[in-house]
Amino acid sequence: METILVPYTTDITLLSVLKLVVALVAIILLLIANSVVMVYLERKVAGFVQRRPGPYEVGPWGILQTVADTVKLLGKQILIPGNSDRFLFLLAPVLSMFPMFLMFLVIPYGPILTGLEVNLGLLLILAFAGMEGLAVIAGGWASNNKYSLIGAARAVSQSVAYEIPLILAILALAFQHGSLDLSVLNRAQEGWIWNWNIFTQPLAFLIFVITCFGETNRAPFDLPEGESELTGGYHTEYSGMGFALFFMAEYTSMMLVSFLAAVLFLGGSNAPVDIPLINGVWWTLIKMGAFMTFMIWVRWTFPRVRFDQLLNINWKWLLPLGLLNLWVTALVMKVVGN
Amino acid sequence: MIDLIASSAALMNASATGVEALSEMMLPQLAHDIMAYVAYGLYVLLILGGGLWAVLARNLVRAMFGLVVTFMGVAAMYLLMASPFMAFMQLLIYIGAISVLIFFAIMLIKNTSSGEEVNFPGPLQALTALISAAAPLVLFGPIIVMNAGKLAQTETPVETPLAELGQGLIEYYVVPFEMISVVLLVAMAGGVLLAWDKRFKK
Numbered sequence: 001m002e003t004i005l006v007p008y009t010t011d012i013t014l015l016s017v018l019k020l021v022v023a024l025v026a027i028i029l030l031l032i033a034n035s036v037v038m039v040y041l042e043r044k045v046a047g048f049v050q051r052r053p054g055p056y057e058v059g060p061w062g063i064l065q066t067v068a069d070t071v072k073l074l075g076k077q078i079l080i081p082g083n084s085d086r087f088l089f090l091l092a093p094v095l096s097m098f099p100m101f102l103m104f105l106v107i108p109y110g111p112i113l114t115g116l117e118v119n120l121g122l123l124l125i126l127a128f129a130g131m132e133g134l135a136v137i138a139g140g141w142a143s144n145n146k147y148s149l150i151g152a153a154r155a156v157s158q159s160v161a162y163e164i165p166l167i168l169a170i171l172a173l174a175f176q177h178g179s180l181d182l183s184v185l186n187r188a189q190e191g192w193i194w195n196w197n198i199f200t201q202p203l204a205f206l207i208f209v210i211t212c213f214g215e216t217n218r219a220p221f222d223l224p225e226g227e228s229e230l231t232g233g234y235h236t237e238y239s240g241m242g243f244a245l246f247f248m249a250e251y252t253s254m255m256l257v258s259f260l261a262a263v264l265f266l267g268g269s270n271a272p273v274d275i276p277l278i279n280g281v282w283w284t285l286i287k288m289g290a291f292m293t294f295m296i297w298v299r300w301t302f303p304r305v306r307f308d309q310l311l312n313i314n315w316k317w318l319l320p321l322g323l324l325n326l327w328v329t330a331l332v333m334k335v336v337g338n
Numbered sequence: 339m340i341d342l343i344a345s346s347a348a349l350m351n352a353s354a355t356g357v358e359a360l361s362e363m364m365l366p367q368l369a370h371d372i373m374a375y376v377a378y379g380l381y382v383l384l385i386l387g388g389g390l391w392a393v394l395a396r397n398l399v400r401a402m403f404g405l406v407v408t409f410m411g412v413a414a415m416y417l418l419m420a421s422p423f424m425a426f427m428q429l430l431i432y433i434g435a436i437s438v439l440i441f442f443a444i445m446l447i448k449n450t451s452s453g454e455e456v457n458f459p460g461p462l463q464a465l466t467a468l469i470s471a472a473a474p475l476v477l478f479g480p481i482i483v484m485n486a487g488k489l490a491q492t493e494t495p496v497e498t499p500l501a502e503l504g505q506g507l508i509e510y511y512v513v514p515f516e517m518i519s520v521v522l523l524v525a526m527a528g529g530v531l532l533a534w535d536k537r538f539k540k
Contacts, residue, residue: 085397085399085400088399088400088403118422119500120422120423120426120500123423123426123427123430124422124426126426126430126434127425127426127427127429127430127433127434128429129434130429130430130433130434130435130438131429131433131434133434133438134406134433134434134437134438137399137438137441138403141399141441149445153442153445156438156441156442157442159438160434160435160438160439163434163435180500
């Protein structure tokens with residue numbers, strides 16, 4: 001319980017400002033690098049899953065494909081559909097990308113390496129994740145296109161529904177460790193591998209993984225952008241950098257949930273086995289990468305679910321299971337804790 | 339070689355003391371004050387501007403985004419008053435859920451920009467609006483005036499620990515806390531009742 005009572009340092013020192021600036025620049029570079037690598041990786045993995053080579057023309061093994069795509073996207077004209085809400089249309093892609101920088105500030109990359117020390121880091125991430133849905137609404141509605149609007153409506157009902165089991169799963173962890181500070185949760189999993197929350201909270205991990213796919217609009221829950229039904233979903237009307245920003249936001253939110261999975265459930269920066277030179281930050285990055293690869297693998301393995309199935313899984317299974325998990329956790333904590 | 343190691347060690351020492359000196363370089367109190375006032379002004383502008391945008395917008399979705407701006411201003415104001423928990427809860431619930439719910443409500447009804455909300459409201463409607471706008475002032479005004487001396491403070495506000503906040507909610511303030519959920523229950527019952535009525539008329 002003591003960890004909650006640690007007060008913030010509200011004093012602004014030059015060092016803290018400097019640290020914040022350095023962290024922001026590093027995060028921006030990380031997010032751009034992540035998008036470039038992930039687009040290539042996704043296409044390559046998709047190729048291998050479907051027994052074809054994937055991109056291989058540009059550069060050796062096609063590794064420069066993303067660079068070519070980026071240049072192409074940058075050079076494209078930004079089209080604004082007629083009779084649309086110009087202001088919201090242009091605001092939406094920016095709004096989808098902007099809160100991401102803030103959320104990456106509070107993630108503990110190593111035992112002491114974070115951009116911003118906040119004792120409510122988990123809550124901060126959940127709070128700003130809600131703005132993603134807002135950006136999708138703005139984009140889908142402002143496009144003045146029925147496909148975009150249906151895509152936006154789907155995205156919203158999906159993200160609102162999947163947020164609840166996600167929060168319930170994370171709340172069980174907060175119950176267990178008595179903190180919403182990600183660094184504290186990271187440190188609480190020190191020691192043996194069975195201290196990791198994936199072993200102490202397996203049901204919460206299962207719920208978390210399923211809701212991750214729902215929250216990031218990834219297959220098998222990618223109904224907001226179901227190409228076969230909606231020609232592209234909420235970003236149908238976007239071209240050039242507008243589309244690129246939405247695309248980047250998708251990969252960034254993927255990385256965010258992967259970091260959360262690594263820090264919350266997979267032991268964070270704690271090593272499962274001692275390997276020289278690989279410690280702390282590297283373990284977080286390895287676990288994050290593994291979870292992201294898992295997400296890509298799932299996308300190319302499972303077909304898209306129907307919309308009623310999507311909502312039924314959430315309201316009839318994940319929500320009761322999440323409540324049960326929370327209840328059992330509270331009971332165990334009360335019995336063990338006292 | 340030894341010289342090099344020695345000089346680099348000296349350099350590291352120097353940089354360490356440099357970092358220490360940097361971390362001890364607090365901004366003067368005046369700078370803190372100015373920043374607080376600038377932030378306060380900015381957030382007030384956000385709240386009022388968002389509210390005006392919401393009221394004056396010709397389109398319901400645009401009005402909703404005005405409301406979102408107001409919510410953000412309020413969240414920022416909580417942050418300025420050193421209650422980050424309230425700020426994040428404001429963002430999580432009002433921006434993440436309530437505004438999305440409003441969007442859904444707008445989608446379910448006919449949304450044209452030539453609807454009745456474009457016309458200027460009649461005198462009775464304006465009067466009702468004025469009364470409901472003044473109601474909080476009448477309710478909270480006396481409390482604020484009575485406690486003006488206690489509320490006015492110039493020092494930096496101190497953050498309430500989360501545990502204390504939770505304990506307050508389930509111990510001392512448990513009755514108001516539960517009453518709020520009764521209000522929500524009544525609202526939900528009202529919604530069901532409205533839908534029920536429609537179903538039987540068909």
